[in-house]
Amino acid sequence: SYELTQPPSVSVSPGQTARITCSGDALPKQYAYWYQQKPGQAPVLVIYKDSERPSGIPERFSGSSSGTTVTLTISGVQAEDEADYYCQSADSSGTYLYVFGTGTKVTVL
């Protein structure tokens, strides 16, 4: 089955930049989406179509794509950004099937 691979954890000091990668063979042909999930809460969409930011999401969140890897960047990290982050894309086996990445825990030191 198709998989999206993320690093388990990323640690960053306040004010620094956090970069979270997501790798998948079909990503050159499919958009990626990113969700933030804080403990005990539902996920929240922070990036769509690789690099677009929904209304209400701070400008410090940005996304990019290169080949089989997409990257979520958080610039000027704040304590409130500590959370789990998941990428998501369409499953390579068909439309209307979805796959999530393995998830990355961002820790603000």
Place this chain on the structure above:
Amino acid sequence: EVQLVESGGGLVQPGGSLRLSCAASGFTFSSYWMSWVRQAPGKGLEWVANIKQDGSEKYYVDSVKGRFTISRDNAKNSLYLQMNSLRAEDTAVYYCARLALVGATHFDYWGQGTLVTVSS
């Protein structure tokens, strides 16, 4: 304001059944694909099933095919998940999620989830 409120979770024995509901408000429910996504304790997100606006198309992750059925009632602005032959590995928080209007490519709104525990 978009709101999705799940209900129906609880403790069920292996092999048992449970029906989850999701009440939607704040948007035109009948215009959107809808979905269920689950998260086992301490684990990542897993897409479970989704359903087209008029219910004519349904898709499932392989692990629930033949056991779970997604349905909707547009007159009641409600989404459902009938879960049969439940297994321990189905234990998770189940989220109701709205799929994006254009292309149904991603999940733009989520409910707070309902916990399903399968245990004897």
